[in-house]
Amino acid sequence: MIRIGIIGCGGIATGRHIPTFKQFETVKITHVFDINVEVAKSVSKQFDIPYVSESAEALIDAVDAVVITTPNKFHAPLSVLALEKNKHVFCEKPMAKTSEECQQMIEAEKNSKGILHIGYHYRFMKEAMACKSLIESGKIGKPLVIRVQSMRRRKVPGWGVFTNKDLQGGGALIDYGCHLLDLATWLSGSLKPIEVSASTYNVLSKQQAPVNEWGAFDPESFEVDDHVSAFIRFENNISMLFETSWAANVESDCEHISISGDLGGIDVFKMRYNEASNGMMSTTQIDYVQTDKTFEYLQAENFIGAIQGVSHLKVQPQEAKYVSQMIEAIYESARTNQAIKIGE
Numbered sequence: 001m002i003r004i005g006i007i008g009c010g011g012i013a014t015g016r017h018i019p020t021f022k023q024f025e026t027v028k029i030t031h032v033f034d035i036n037v038e039v040a041k042s043v044s045k046q047f048d049i050p051y052v053s054e055s056a057e058a059l060i061d062a063v064d065a066v067v068i069t070t071p072n073k074f075h076a077p078l079s080v081l082a083l084e085k086n087k088h089v090f091c092e093k094p095m096a097k098t099s100e101e102c103q104q105m106i107e108a109e110k111n112s113k114g115i116l117h118i119g120y121h122y123r124f125m126k127e128a129m130a131c132k133s134l135i136e137s138g139k140i141g142k143p144l145v146i147r148v149q150s151m152r153r154r155k156v157p158g159w160g161v162f163t164n165k166d167l168q169g170g171g172a173l174i175d176y177g178c179h180l181l182d183l184a185t186w187l188s189g190s191l192k193p194i195e196v197s198a199s200t201y202n203v204l205s206k207q208q209a210p211v212n213e214w215g216a217f218d219p220e221s222f223e224v225d226d227h228v229s230a231f232i233r234f235e236n237n238i239s240m241l242f243e244t245s246w247a248a249n250v251e252s253d254c255e256h257i258s259i260s261g262d263l264g265g266i267d268v269f270k271m272r273y274n275e276a277s278n279g280m281m282s283t284t285q286i287d288y289v290q291t292d293k294t295f296e297y298l299q300a301e302n303f304i305g306a307i308q309g310v311s312h313l314k315v316q317p318q319e320a321k322y323v324s325q326m327i328e329a330i331y332e333s334a335r336t337n338q339a340i341k342i343g344e
């Protein structure tokens with residue numbers, strides 16, 4: 001039996017990870033910890049979890065694996081602490097606030113008997129897995145140009161600490177855009193980014209009395225990005241046009257990834273692929289992908305299988321670090337008004 005402890009008992013822990021891990025007979029959630037002890041007690045009671053730990057360290061000592069669902073600032077120090085104690089780590093996305101912290105997590109994992117998973121759950125969606133298998137079968141050939149949009153119309157999270165730069169490291173990009181950056185680069189072959197040119201905005205969220213569908217927030221204290229555009233270059237002359245937003249004046253929310261290759265092109269949401277051969281152009285729409293498991297179940301199953309040594313972790317720490325490097329370079333490019341090269 002793998003004993004699991006939850007650090008940070010907020011929305012994603014209670015809405016996703018606790019109910020999901022409870023479906024597996026090979027694991028048991030034995031401990032919870034939250035800096036707000038009343039929250040931890042209430043979650044322990046609600047989900048019938050036996051122990052409320054007095055500290056993150058005490059929890060780590062008492063379990064085999066931890067799920068880290070705190071604000072982003074604590075992802076790296078808690079992951080490193082757990083890995084140093086040879087515990088397995090499931091850390092929510094983004095991997096960390098900075099690429100330097102990501103590297104510390106990678107080093108800690110190398111020296112640990114524990115494994116490190118980062119919660120880029122879009123990879124476990126049926127469309128993502130189907131596209132990955134089509135791409136790996138050679139359907140689009142070599143990827144050339146990638147277009148990514150992860151757009152929300154006027155949906156700044158009005159709860160939690162999502163607009164707090166110190167705790168989160170940024171706004172729409174690090175919180176939401178990171179998912180599609182990860183998915184698009186993984187689908188295209190775990191691309192290594194080399195240069196970024198970007199602009200960031202928070203004009204709409206700084207306006208007085210902003211129209212917002214996801215609760216109220218204070219424009220005065222809004223200190224993060226709500227809209228980002230970027231041009232990203234990768235090794236082997238692959239490039240990406242990227243846009244993400246929490247608050248844009250667009251007609252509707254949209255998640256879009258399209259990858260144009262030398263043999264064909266693929267759209268992920270909604271799935272279709274484009275080909276040109278024998279004097280003809282065709283587009284095939286994928287109407288149905290067979291699967292009987294949800295993405296959250298598949299993600300947890302992959303983590304548990306990797307602990308048991310029967311599965312390969314689908315999200316590799318180095319890939320999650322590439323995402324953090326792109327995010328960091330986007331912020332730096334916007335701040336300095338110049339293109340930013342990405343090193344190791």
Ligand SMILES: NC(=O)c1ccc[n+]([C@@H]2O[C@H](COP(=O)([O-])OP(=O)(O)OC[C@H]3O[C@@H](n4cnc5c(N)ncnc54)[C@H](O)[C@@H]3O)[C@@H](O)[C@H]2O)c1
Pocket residue numbers: 007008009010011012013033034035036039056068069070071072074092093094119121159160161175
């Ligand atoms: N994969 C996804 O789609 C997804 C969705 C939502 C959130 N997340 C990620 O999960 C994390 C948490 O988000 P959330 O929506 O649950 O936030 P939340 O604000 O609802 O919950 C965070 C909890 O962590 C607690 N906390 C804060 N600092 C702590 C610390 N140092 N030690 C222990 N507990 C601490 C808070 O008291 C709170 O209960 C974030 O990193 C976020 O990016 C991922």
